[in-house]
Amino acid sequence: MTKSAGEVKAPQKAPGNQPKTARGEATRKAILSAAERVIGAKGYNDASIGHITSEAGVAQGTFYIYFTTKEQVFSELVLEMGRLVRHTIAEATQGIEDRLEAEKAGLTAFLEFVCAHPDLYRIVQEALFVDPQAYQEYYQTFAAGYRAGLEAAQEAGQISKGDAETRAWALMGIGRTLGEQLVVFKSDKPISEIVASGYDLIANGIKP
Amino acid sequence: MTKSAGEVKAPQKAPGNQPKTARGEATRKAILSAAERVIGAKGYNDASIGHITSEAGVAQGTFYIYFTTKEQVFSELVLEMGRLVRHTIAEATQGIEDRLEAEKAGLTAFLEFVCAHPDLYRIVQEALFVDPQAYQEYYQTFAAGYRAGLEAAQEAGQISKGDAETRAWALMGIGRTLGEQLVVFKSDKPISEIVASGYDLIANGIKP
Structure with a gap:
């Protein structure tokens, strides 16, 4: 340590779109944090983008502002x-x-x-x-x-x-x-x- | 260490059939060794029993003498x-x-x-x-x-x-x-x- x-x-690594505002950065982090919980619980295969946006409390379209897949x-x-x-x-x-x-x-x-x-x-x-x-x-x-x-x-x-x-x-x-x-x-x-x-x-x- | x-x-753990002869034990070990190479290379999801028996050089039916799934x-x-x-x-x-x-x-x-x-x-x-x-x-x-x-x-x-x-x-x-x-x-x-x-x-x- x-x-x-x-x-x-x-x-x-080839990034998705990088947010330009503090609010955008907060949304991006909220999606990552939701992905952490959803993929941690379900595993990668069973987790879906829908699960992640639902956990993050954002619309599915919002996901694609920051990430591609x-x-x-x-x-x-x-x-x-x-x-x-x-x-x-x-x-x-x-x-x-x-x-x-x-x-x-x-x-x-x-x-x-x-x-x-x-x-x-x-x-x-x-x-x-x-x-x-x-x-x-x-x-x-x-x-x-x-x-x-x-x-x-x-x-x-x-x-x-x-x-x-x-x-x-x-x-x-x-x-x-x-x-x-x-x-x-x-x-x-x-x-x-x-x-x-x-x-x-x-x-x-x-x-x- | x-x-x-x-x-x-x-x-x-609930085992498959345990072989009763040395030859049976050798076949069982050959299947496990093949499983090690096949699952190691392909990952669990993409590996099949057919791949494993083929790698072990045994008939698919032989697998089921020792293992169930x-x-x-x-x-x-x-x-x-x-x-x-x-x-x-x-x-x-x-x-x-x-x-x-x-x-x-x-x-x-x-x-x-x-x-x-x-x-x-x-x-x-x-x-x-x-x-x-x-x-x-x-x-x-x-x-x-x-x-x-x-x-x-x-x-x-x-x-x-x-x-x-x-x-x-x-x-x-x-x-x-x-x-x-x-x-x-x-x-x-x-x-x-x-x-x-x-x-x-x-x-x-x-x-x-």
């Missing part, structure tokens, strides 16, 4: 969730100078995000089948930011030297699995306890 | 892959007394397994949608064995004290993501290098 993750921009809103949803995760972690770790402290704050923010977006796992996992490129972008953008953050922390002597790329994937794996334990496997362990154990492993694992 | 993972039996062969495939992973790790760590050494050998065996079974990720991830119970069993059986192994190692003073359940999920997460980096994200980093970095993090993370 890195404060740098939010700084790396994902390559842009169900495939396209799904791809955009996966990338948007990736941006949201990275933004959330970047905000939570902003101003924290010490990398290990930032790992703790980032892991906490990630697990809280996952609990607020319990369909994240289903949606991203389904992307492996529906839009493998979005799946790859989701993880690779995150990994690139994480790696850059670990490299900077190594330079600053805040963590031990090591292969930043493999470490980035390993640390992402810890966050991913602990989040899945919460929302897919329905653990009732408090986030603070999970973070304490996960952070203990991470901090000892990479401290100088 | 635990030497105890292989010892925990998954609860049995495509759903059932898929569920059995997910559980069989879980058994295979656990068995592979148990064999690789057999006789290794020190837990940290067993972690290293187990991680190596897991990554080698993943490279030999590159469709493992697609199949298990698709189970979240096709058969959520098989998905849960796959990870929970693994986690239960891992946890038991970590608890025993704590008792023996081979690792530091900690929450064995959260640690089990975190360590599973490391193996899972490093394996995915290899076969889904097509990293060309040698397994030995990935293991060296991953093990360094794990060993420092949980050593006494």
Whole structure:
């Protein structure tokens, strides 16, 4: 969970129409948020554009102002969730100078995000089948930011030297699995306890 | 990656007919192996029983001696892959007394397994949608064995004290993501290098 993750921009996929006004942007986000709930609940195949506009409370024609197809809103949803995760972690770790402290704050923010977006796992996992490129972008953008953050922390002597790329994937794996334990496997362990154990492993694992 | 993972039996799902002879068992395994390749390549929806029997080189009627439906062969495939992973790790760590050494050998065996079974990720991830119970069993059986192994190692003073359940999920997460980096994200980093970095993090993370 890195404060740098939010700084790396994902390559842009062919977008639908980008809204030009704040109201347009709000409508677009409402449609994406509805897509998150509908596709999370029904799965990609059984979800329809009609379900999504109905959940969003907008006319079906409004959908086509912002998106072209169900495939396209799904791809955009996966990338948007990736941006949201990275933004959330970047905000939570902003101003924290010490990398290990930032790992703790980032892991906490990630697990809280996952609990607020319990369909994240289903949606991203389904992307492996529906839009493998979005799946790859989701993880690779995150990994690139994480790696850059670990490299900077190594330079600053805040963590031990090591292969930043493999470490980035390993640390992402810890966050991913602990989040899945919460929302897919329905653990009732408090986030603070999970973070304490996960952070203990991470901090000892990479401290100088 | 635990030497105890292989010892925990998954609860049995309603099975197809269990073969009574070695030849029958070989045919059943050939069908499961074909299902692994066909479903891995085509995905569950596009794979048919005809594709699977054709890939296995058996008559379609033979399928029904061992399995009842495509759903059932898929569920059995997910559980069989879980058994295979656990068995592979148990064999690789057999006789290794020190837990940290067993972690290293187990991680190596897991990554080698993943490279030999590159469709493992697609199949298990698709189970979240096709058969959520098989998905849960796959990870929970693994986690239960891992946890038991970590608890025993704590008792023996081979690792530091900690929450064995959260640690089990975190360590599973490391193996899972490093394996995915290899076969889904097509990293060309040698397994030995990935293991060296991953093990360094794990060993420092949980050593006494």
